[in-house]
Amino acid sequence: MAIAATTINILGIVFLSHAVYSAYEHSLLPSSSLPTPPSSILPHIIDPKINLPLDITLETLFSVFLLCVGVVLSSPELKPIQWNVWAGRLERSKEARVVKEVGVGGGNPYAVLEERPGFLDIRGRRKEFAGWVREGER
Amino acid sequence: MLDERELATRPIVQESVQHNARTVSNIRALTASLFGVAAGTLGLESFPGFIFYAVGTAVVSVLIFAFKAESNPKAYFWRPLQDLWAGDMFGGLMSFVLTWTLLYNLAKA
Known part of the structure; x- marks a missing residue:
């Protein structure tokens, strides 16, 4: 998918540069500054008054459409916002199930609440803290 | 009040909402300048x-609806009408006008 999106983007950029350069070259012709005949169907206020040849107009529109598709395809995937869908996907995905540390990973968003260490070595912690305090006083 | 009940019974993931909004606004900013060109x-x-x-x-x-949201915007946007269709419509207007005027002057004048 990524390769396809990149290909579409590159094609779009090539077509767009070609179209813009063609439009520039056309604007150098002496006939390009002549006023365009008014459109017969559109009212005056929304008449686009394009005085480019039809092929350049079509190439511009086509390349921009191509680039839009490429940009949309190459952007990152959207994530589901409903909690049950999101958590279900998390539980099923391989990399999210790897337990990195206690309470993190395992594919369970509530793991931090469900898995807690049973006992704490409170004496060891106290000794550690006392050592830390003594270090600061010194 | 209705929203609150709805959110309590079917919670949404804030992180995903932000990710989606960012993705959509990136797409909009990029394409808006393309339209200006x-x-x-x-x-x-x-x-x-x-x-x-x-x-x-x-x-x-x-x-976006067809390729990114898989024709099911309810799953990716909290309020599809606001977040996908109408919202952010004018977010890219300034970059559109910028490249529009630039390319108009380059190709016309």
């Missing part, structure tokens, strides 16, 4: 240019 190259002036922008934004919305 096209509008300037075609030499559109005043109303036709803005109509071109509106049509282009609608096309991009449809593309």
Whole structure:
């Protein structure tokens, strides 16, 4: 998918540069500054008054459409916002199930609440803290 | 009040909402300047240019709907009408006008 999106983007950029350069070259012709005949169907206020040849107009529109598709395809995937869908996907995905540390990973968003260490070595912690305090006083 | 009940019974993931909003606004900013390039190259002036922008934004919305949201915007946007279709419609307007005027001057004048 990524390769396809990149290909579409590159094609779009090539077509767009070609179209813009063609439009520039056309604007150098002496006939390009002549006023365009008014459109017969559109009212005056929304008449686009394009005085480019039809092929350049079509190439511009086509390349921009191509680039839009490429940009949309190459952007990152959207994530589901409903909690049950999101958590279900998390539980099923391989990399999210790897337990990195206690309470993190395992594919369970509530793991931090469900898995807690049973006992704490409170004496060891106290000794550690006392050592830390003594270090600061010194 | 209704929203609160709805959120309590079916919670949403804030992180995903932010990720989606960011993705959509990135797409919009990029494509808006592309539409400016096209509008300037075609030499559109005043109303036709803005109509071109509106049509282009609608096309991009449809593309996001089809390719990114898998035709099911309810799963990816809290309020699809606001977050996908109508919202952010004018977010890219300034970059559109910027590239529109630039390319108009390059290709026309």
